[in-house]
Amino acid sequence: MTQNKQHDETQAHQQDEADIADLTDAEIAEAEASDQEAKAAQDAAKEAEPDRAEQLAQELASTRDQLLRTVAELDNARKRFERDREQDRKFGQSNFAKDMVTVADNLRRALESVPESAADNEAVKALVEGVEMTERSLLSALEKHGVQRISPAAGEPFDYNQHQAMFELENTGHPAGSVVQVLQPGYIIHERLLRPAMVGVAKGESTAKPQRVDTSA
Incomplete structure (x- = not known):
């Protein structure tokens, strides 16, 4: 029985050798070309991996930049809305x-x-x-x-930001450029001028420097 098995194996081996011998040169060349193509495809895939990774990194950076810009625009819009709402509330x-x-x-x-x-x-x-x-x-x-009255006292320096001069008087006993009479009080609303005080001013050679107030609130 053992001899029969060995005989069968010998015949199979001889058949394989015969099959290999029967291969033509064209078939061998085709097989080698297929093997080379497979290796080339593997090499190309390996070379493409770094390029793909770089492309993904660039796409991620671009997306992140767009998100940051969107967040900044939303924040600016919110601030504008709050500022406008506060302005409406005040004025x-x-x-x-x-x-x-x-x-x-x-x-x-x-x-x-x-x-x-x-x-x-x-x-x-x-x-x-x-x-x-x-x-x-x-x-x-x-x-x-937020509305307050402006009624300067006599002798108070004239303020161009809050007062409106209606006339000038000489020999008033007050420094030149100071208020001597209030014809109509003025008003401010949240530090912004609502209406100037109408006043008479002492006349003289020198003029008092006005004390400025912030009216751009």
Whole structure:
């Protein structure tokens, strides 16, 4: 039995050798070419790996840059919105405030128009007290919303940012360029000029330097 097995193996080996011998030169060349193509494909794949990695890195950097730009644009838009909203909150009521300070002016004129001869009249007294209370309440409400009155005292330096000169007076006893009379008080809203105070100014050779205030808020 062992001899038969050995005989079969010998015949198979001889058949393989015969098959190899039967291969033509063209078939051998084709096989070698296929093997070379496979090796070339493997080499190309290995060479392409670094290029692909570099391409992915560039794409990642570009995407990251775009994301950072988008985040920056969103942050700037948010800041603009908050700034505009704050400006609207502070100064959106400017026209309404101008109307209210006109009411305050009329209340003050009403008080100043009361003749001294009527000061002892009880009815007039009660009326004056009521108007004064209304004026104080109105000014207090305006102050709560950032509106403050400008009423410079006599001798105070003229301020181009807050005062409007209506006339000049000589020999007033006050320094040249200073306020001598207030015709109408002015108002500011959150440090921005709402209406200048109308004043008379002392006339002289020298002019007092104005004290500037920030009106760009």
